[in-house]
Amino acid sequence: MTSEHSAPASGETPSATEIDDLVIVIPAGGVGSRLWPLSQPHRPKFLLDLLGTGATLIQDTVARVRPLSSRVLVVTGERHVDAVAGQLDLPREDLLTEPSPRDSMAAIALAAAVVEHRWGPRVIGSFAADHLIPDAASFRATVARAVEVAREGKVVVIGIEPTEPSTAFGYIEMGEALTGAARHVVAFTEKPDAETAAGMLARGGFAWNAGMFVVRTDALLGHLDRLQPALAAGVREIAAAWDGPARAEVLARVWPTLTRIAIDHAIAEPVAAAGGVAVVPATFEWHDVGDFDSLAELSGVAGTAVSIHRTAPVGAVGAAGALVVGGTKPVVIVGVDDAVVVESDEALLVTVRSAAQRVKDASASLETA
Structure with a gap:
């Protein structure tokens, strides 16, 4: 393939922030089961307008990353590729389809291998399809710094400054300073319990792991050749x-044989142990929108009820901080603080924000009822 593939049209002037050797990769997989019944296997979280914007x-x-590169590849499942194509103004050949889920390493490695085959070695920036980052300019400036470090051969992750001892995210332990604003990654920690998270924040030097990777292909x-040779050969x-x-x-022949493993386990952790991973700390606001509690926070729920994707009225009697999503009938919540009521075409969910993480089991409970 030539470098004309998905490049700017002849005579088109790249934006001032465009990075010539950067290709954006957007893994668009996962259901978002904690947002059931809005998010379901046939309608995953990344295809939803959660905030009604x-x-x-x-x-x-895609709008956030476009100024960084004219080349954007989306990796998604065959089941969702038509919906993705309908939502994005991207060439169909830049939608890489997975026949089945093989976790993040296979998805990102396939994109890296396609990038090299089309254009030769490049820097790729991998950013999930379902995160919210209000300050796009600060995000792009951070990515530009990460690209500078990645050009030197490091695997670079972007670390989010923690605002609380959250148990919903993994953590990055940051070491000594490297080039520019980057720091050496000492280790990665899986989602900790509350006591461990509080201890890490008290000691300092930790960042949330947002799953953002910037690295030369x-x-x-x-x-991968060294750590997962069969996967590398396959992609x-x-x-x-x-x-x-x-x-x-x-x-059809090769994809099912690829090892199903996350990039964190396949690359980030072992390469960090050998000193090959850097982190660029970020201060921009970042939201995973992983459950209805986080959606309520983003929606501005405080002492009054907030509704999304509905025109029918919502009332609250002795019930603060309610979130009501979808539905066409009036809803009144009495005596239940932080209530969550969600209606879709398929189901009705009633819970409270403190139980938001347990919603992932909701659909399974219906199957066994």
Whole structure:
């Protein structure tokens, strides 16, 4: 493939912030089961306009990264590719489809291998399709700093400054200063319990792990050659056939054989242990929108009820901080603080914000009832 693929049209002037050697990768997978019944296997979180802004999460993500690069690849499942194509103004060939979920390492590695096959070694920035970052300019400035470090061969992660000892995110332990604003990554910690999280924040030097990776394609695939050689060989074989007539055959044959593993376990943790990972601390506001409690916070719930995607009235009697999403009938909440009422075409959910993390089990409870 030539460098004309998805490049700016002839005579088009790149934006002032565009980074020539950067390709954006957007993994668009996962259901978002804690946002059931809004988010479901046939309608995952990234395809939803959760806040009623007029833009879905993936549309917001693409708009945020577009000024950084004219090349944007989205990796998504075959089940969702038509919906993604309908929401985004991207060439169809830049939507990389997975026949089945193989976790984040296979998705990002496939994108890296396709990038190398089309354009040669480049820096890729991998950013999830379902995060909210209100300050897009600060985000792009942070990514630009990360690209500078990644050019030197490091795997670079972007660390979010913690605002509380959250148990919902993994943590990055930051070490000595490196080039520019970057710091050495000492270790990664999986989602901790509340006591461990509070202790880390008290000691300082920790950041939330938002799953943002910036790395040269040759560095990433080189690490895979050493740590996950079968996976590396598999994505290279698929990438070599991706833009040709053999794609379907090679994908069907090779994809199911790829190791199902997260990039954190496959690359980030072992490479960090060898001193090869850097973190660029970020101060921009970042939201995972992982459950209805976080959605309520983003919606401005305080002493009064807030409704999203509905025109019917909401009333509260002795009930503060309610969130009501969807539905066409009036809703009144009596005597239940922090209530959450969510209605979709398929189901009705009633819970409280403190139980928001348990919503992921809701659909399973229906199946066994």
